[in-house]
Amino acid sequence: MSTLGLTATGSALEAIDRHLPALLEDRVASRLGAQDATLWGEQARDEAARRLGWISPFADARAVVADVEALAAELRRAGLTRVVLAGMGGSSLAPEVIAAAAGVPLEVLDSTDPLEVADVIGRDLDRTVLVVSSKSGSTVETDSQRRIVERALREAGVDPAERIVVVTDPGSPLHEAAEAAHYRAVFTADPTVGGRYSALTAFGLVPAGLAGADVAALVDEAESVAGLLTADDVENPGLRLGAAIGGTSPLRDKLVISDLGSGLPGFGDWAEQLLAESTGKDGTGLLPVVVAPGDPETVSAAGDLLQVQIAGADVPEDDAPAHGLRVSGSLGAQMLTWEVATAVAGRLLGINPFDQPDVEAAKAAARALLDAPTGPAESGAVLQGVEVSGPAAVTESADLRSALGAVVGLIPPGGYLAVQAYLSRHADAELAGIRSELAELAGRPVTFGWGPRFLHSTGQYHKGGPATGVFLQVTGAAGTDVEVPDRAFSLGRLIAAQASGDADVLRALGRPVITVHLPRRAAGIAALRDAARGR
Numbered sequence: 174m175s176t177l178g179l180t181a182t183g184s185a186l187e188a189i190d191r192h193l194p195a196l197l198e199d200r201v202a203s204r205l206g207a208q209d210a211t212l213w214g215e216q217a218r219d220e221a222a223r224r225l226g227w228i229s230p231f232a233d234a235r236a237v238v239a240d241v242e243a244l245a246a247e248l249r250r251a252g253l254t255r256v257v258l259a260g261m262g263g264s265s266l267a268p269e270v271i272a273a274a275a276g277v278p279l280e281v282l283d284s285t286d287p288l289e290v291a292d293v294i295g296r297d298l299d300r301t302v303l304v305v306s307s308k309s310g311s312t313v314e315t316d317s318q319r320r321i322v323e324r325a326l327r328e329a330g331v332d333p334a335e336r337i338v339v340v341t342d343p344g345s346p347l348h349e350a351a352e353a354a355h356y357r358a359v360f361t362a363d364p365t366v367g368g369r370y371s372a373l374t375a376f377g378l379v380p381a382g383l384a385g386a387d388v389a390a391l392v393d394e395a396e397s398v399a400g401l402l403t404a405d406d407v408e409n410p411g412l413r414l415g416a417a418i419g420g421t422s423p424l425r426d427k428l429v430i431s432d433l434g435s436g437l438p439g440f441g442d443w444a445e446q447l448l449a450e451s452t453g454k455d456g457t458g459l460l461p462v463v464v465a466p467g468d469p470e471t472v473s474a475a476g477d478l479l480q481v482q483i484a485g486a487d488v489p490e491d492d493a494p495a496h497g498l499r500v501s502g503s504l505g506a507q508m509l510t511w512e513v514a515t516a517v518a519g520r521l522l523g524i525n526p527f528d529q530p531d532v533e534a535a536k537a538a539a540r541a542l543l544d545a546p547t548g549p550a551e552s553g554a555v556l557q558g559v560e561v562s563g564p565a566a567v568t569e570s571a572d573l574r575s576a577l578g579a580v581v582g583l584i585p586p587g588g589y590l591a592v593q594a595y596l597s598r599h600a601d602a603e604l605a606g607i608r609s610e611l612a613e614l615a616g617r618p619v620t621f622g623w624g625p626r627f628l629h630s631t632g633q634y635h636k637g638g639p640a641t642g643v644f645l646q647v648t649g650a651a652g653t654d655v656e657v658p659d660r661a662f663s664l665g666r667l668i669a670a671q672a673s674g675d676a677d678v679l680r681a682l683g684r685p686v687i688t689v690h691l692p693r694r695a696a697g698i699a700a701l702r703d704a705a706r707g708r
C-alpha cells in the first residue's frame with residue numbers, strides 16, 4: 174500500500190477550502206475516472222475525448238511490464254548492459270526519473286548538441302542498446318538521434334537492428350520504419366494518452382525497465398492511489414493538489430519546486446513539463462521554477478510565488494513554507510496524483526490541459542530556417558569574449574556584469590527570466606549554477622532549461638503563457654559537427670535553427686530575447702558566472 178502525504182499552508186490551503194466543495198459537487202474526480210471529456214468545456218472536448226487513457230493505464234502497463242522484464246533478461250544475457258534512450262519531453266523525462274529513483278543507469282539522449290551526441294556514440298557501443306521513444310514518431314530530434322546512433326552501430330561492426338528497441342504509437346512513421354528495419358522489439362502505446370501523461374505507459378516503463386528499474390512496483394504504487402484519486406472524496410489528494418496549484422487568489426502562478434530529500438531525482442523536471450506544457454496557454458498558466466532548497470526563490474515573500482516541496486517521508490512539519498505545499502509519497506503514487514492535479518488545475522484555469530498549441534510554432538520556424546538559413550538579425554557586442562545581441566540596453570553595456578544587470582532590468586513586475594542554454598547538459602553542466610545567481614541579482618524567479626529539451630517542456634508556457642518573461646539564450650561553438658544520415662542538415666545546423674527559430678517566435682510575440690554566444694564554451698561559462706556573481 175502506498176501512502177501519499179499532502180500538507181497545504183496559507184494561500185494553498187485557502188484555495189483548497191474555496192474550490193473543493195464545487196469540485197466535489199461537480200463530481201470532477203469520478204467523471205475523470207469515467208473519462209468524461211466535458212470537464213474542460215466545449216473548446217477542449219474533442220481533444221479530451223482522445224486524451225484520457227492515462228487515468229486507467231494499469232491493464233496495459235502490466236502487459237508491458239511482463240514483456241519488458243523478459244526483454245531485459247535477454248539483453249543482460251547477451252551482455253548488453255548500456256541502455257541509451259533517444260526521446261524528448263514526455264518520451265524521456267518519466268523514464269529518467271524512474272531510473273534515477275531506482276538507482277539504475279539510463280543514459281538519456283534528449284539533445285541535438287553535436288558534442289553531447291558525439292559523446293554518446295563515442296563509447297561502449299559493443300554493449301549498447303538504443304531505445305527510441307516517440308509518440309508521434311516524427312519528432313526531429315529523436316529521428317536524428319536514431320539515424321546517428323544506427324549509423325554509429327553499423328560502423329562499429331554491429332547489426333543495428335539487433336540493438337534498437339522502439340516505443341511509439343501504433344501506425345506512426347517510427348512504427349513503420351521499425352517494422353521495415355526489423356528492429357529488435359517494438360512496443361506500441363495507447364494513443365489516448367498524451368506524451369506528458371505517459372509515465373505509466375510503455376514510454377515510462379520500457380526504457381526504465383530495460384535499465385533495471387522495478388517497474389512492476391511503480392505500477393503497484395500508482396494503482397494503490399487510483400481509487401482515491403477517482404473518488405469524490407474530501408481527502409482526494411489529486412483534487413486537493415489541483416485546487417491548491419490552480420486556484421489561489423490572486424493566482425500564485427510561479428510554482429517554486431524544491432526537493433527535500435524525496436529520493437526522486439529529476440522529479441521536478443518531470444513535473445515541470447507536465448505543468449508548464451499542460452497549463453501555459455491562452456495567456457495564463459503555471460510556471461514551474463525548479464530550484465534547490467535555500468535558493469533565492471524559496472525565501473522570497475513575493476505574492477506570485479507558491480512553494481512546492483517534494484519531500485521525503487521524515488521531513489519535520491514545523492518548517493513548512495508560509496504559502497505552499499509539501500508532497501511526499503512513492504514515485505508511482507505521486508506521478509498519478511500530479512497528473513490528476515494538473516487536469517484539475519486546468520479546469521480551474523479554464524484551459525485545455527491536453528494540447529500544446531504554441532510548441533508547433535517553434536518547430537515550424539526551425540524547419541523554415543533549416544530550409545533557408547538566414548544570418549543573425551541583430552547586431553551585438555563582444556563583452557569579455559562573449560558575443561551578446563539583443564536590445565540596445567543590453568548590448569551597449571560596458572561589460573558582462575552590467576549587461577546581465579540590464580537583462581534583469583527588462584523583467585516586468587510579476588515577471589521572470591528564462592535562461593535557455595543550447596549546450597550540453599553534461600559537458601557544460603557548470604552553466605546551470607547561474608540560475609540561482611541570476612535569481613539573486615534579479616530578485617525575481619529564474620528558470621533554466623537546456624535547449625532543445627526545454628522546447629518540449631516550458632517552451633509552451635514561454636510562448637503561450639502570460640507575456641511576462643525575458644529570455645536569455647546561450648549558444649556555443651561545438652568545434653565539431655555530426656551529419657544526420659539521409660537528411661540535408663547536420664546537428665550543428667539543426668540546433669542553431671532551433672535556437673534562432675524559437676527566438677524569432679518569442680520576438681514576434683513581443684517577448685524580449687537576448688542571445689549570448691560562447692565561441693569558447695568553458696571560458697564563456699566561467700565569464701558569465703563571474704559576471705552574475707559580480708566578480
Ligand SMILES: O=P(O)(O)OC[C@H]1O[C@](O)(CO)[C@@H](O)[C@@H]1O
Binds near residue numbers: 261629630
Ligand atoms: O513523443 P514525441 O511525439 O516524440 O513528442 C515528444 C514531446 O514533444 C511534444 O509533443 C511537444 O513538445 C511533447 O508534448 C512531447 O512529450
